[in-house]
Amino acid sequence: MVAVDVSYRIEGAGPPLYMVHGIGSRKITWDGIIPVLRDHFTCVSYDLRGHGESPVPPVPYTLTQLVEDLEALRAKLGHEQIHVVGHSLGGMIGPAYAHAHPNRTLSVGLLSTAAGRTDEDRAKLQGVISAMEEQGIVPVLSTLVARWYTDEFIAARPDLIETRIKQVNDTPDDVFLSVFHIYAETEMAPWLHEVACPCLVLTGELDGACSPRHNMFMAELLPDSELVILDNIKHSILIEGPERVGPPVRDFLLKHTG
Secondary structure, eight states, X not given: OOOOOOOEEEESOSSEEEEEOOXXXXXXXXXXXXXXXXXXSEEEEEXXXXXXXXXXXOSOOOHHHHHHHHHHHHHHXXXXXXXXXXXXXXXXXXXXXXXXXXXXXXXXXXXXXXXXXXXXXXXXXXXXXXXXXXXXXXXXXXXXXHHHSOHHHHHHOHHHXXXXXXXXXXXXXXXXXXXXXXXXXXXXXXXGGGOOSOEEEEEETTOSSSOHHHHHHHHHHSXXXXXXXXXXXXXXXXXXXXXXXXXXXXXXXXXXXX
């Protein structure tokens, strides 16, 4: 398996913290919480394969490939052990990395992600995928935006909504669909109990697809976990509420730094 030499940036100093974004997003997604982390950690944010400034190899992609891209970046930068925090799809890449490379992983942050999906959950996700495949991604974007942000935030910050839409539009359609398939079809329940490192499980109260129920399920499976539910916020917590996400992530990481 050939890993991709992803585009990355480094800010701050201290133990290394690798930051993994979600579907159709970019490394700048972490800009809102890096200010509270960079005094304590070396923050390494990067663009997933097919996204932003990273190379765009042919699809389909797999979760294993995304994990090995992260491992290749760790090896390139020479960090012996790393903290990993991921959002949405990134919240699946993080624990999958810890599962594949336990000796390299200090802790994992699972933000706005899901496990323990019901048949109904899976059917809803398949419905979104089918709509995108039949109609194109752009016609379905308004539905996704409504799932990602509260109505109040959409009204108050149209500039940030527009930036997010541009990220999706600038992501090749086949890449967006490929990583959406990974997100929709990954079920972590069979192996989460084998992720032994400390884990922070954090989501928004109003996140329909990565709900408190999904997150309580994950927290119960993980041997060493801490659960945080942020009230009155949906999926895009890093954009709508970075000031609420940064402190619990920082406190968790400091607690688990030697």
